[in-house]
Amino acid sequence: MIALGWNCRGLGNPRPIRVLRELVQHWTPKIVFLSKTKIKKYRMEKKKFKTGLLNGLIVPSIGRSGGLAMLWSREIKVEVQGYSRNYIDAVVTDSESGFKWHITGFYGNLETHCRKESWNLLRSLSQKYQLPWLCFGDFNEIVSVEEKLGGVQRSQRQMEDFRDAIHQCGFKDLGFIGPEFTWCNMQEGESRMYLRLDRALATPDWVDHYKEVKVHHLVESTSDHCALLISDANVVQKYPNRRRFLVEAMWTRREEECKDIIQEVWDGS
Template structure:
């Protein structure tokens, strides 16, 4: 089953809504997690119909920024376990086999001084249901210097804290295909920085 996660940077732009619809049509995901939609709930409710995924949970933006959405197809049985400005956590049940698994769309705080709160939140989520767990999204942090190109050096402590949180949750990084970096600050010259901020993590073994 396919799942799609995207930091869309604001779905108020009709072009990005078209891109989202094209991604859904191409990859046919059963679940889509969106961060930074920058839309209030009533506006996002209207936009979700354009994707063809009619069920879901929407967390409204605060002011003109933020907001999350998790959308899923009608043939899935989904139970919402919790949500906040930083995550949407659900349990999915396969209608044929009754197999249950957990998926969390996660958005890490973009402010460096709030990262400890981000990792504490991730660790607290790991204490919930002991199901096979996929956690994916924009964590706003990197795991190593190889996930960065250009710009000032990344503080080693920041990366260490992220790795420690992943270890605590017993996650494995599922890796990726495609571009090495998922974010660019769009600055010129030596100030331009590329980072891999998006990743998919999973618990591969049960206790």
């Protein structure tokens, strides 16, 4: 079982859709959940064919804001049960084993004052089925100060509310392999901040079935978010397990030779 989740920050340009196609071709996920596609339904339908995953549900963006998609292969049966701007919910049946489980691709509310609405949504989804459940995506929140580097101090109440929702849904955090943070604000110097906003959560009965499951953080330069690869097979990482290297613009102002070196390498790449 392999699933892929990614806050792609827009699929309107050729580069991110090319990266998505490469991810799908390399890892062959059976289910892909995308958030912040930032494109309308008819455009996402065209992009879908480029990935090779022809089945799916698309929640269009509103202007250049939001947008979700859940795509899946023909090998599995997926029955969509509900969706909104913040989630896509479905029941999956494995064609070989007949194992049936609940899957939710989730995008937490970006506005802090609306975050409790997201956790109430999680609680309501937990009441829908008595099935093993996997929920993954960009929750836009962390559970502890250890999941943050840089920036202003996080509200303990915010993190506590998220932890409470996870507990009440009966979730276990599946952990990760790779970089410890999944998002960077891409700012310079002391304003730089890293957070673990993307994660995969599952109920114990789901974990009992997929005993060898691992979550890998895949660094992608086209987004400020890592992609989540959820796999119960042995995976050789395509990407290095280290924090991404980013060129600071201020270096080109402070060092005379830096700009020339960067330009030379860029032209030769």
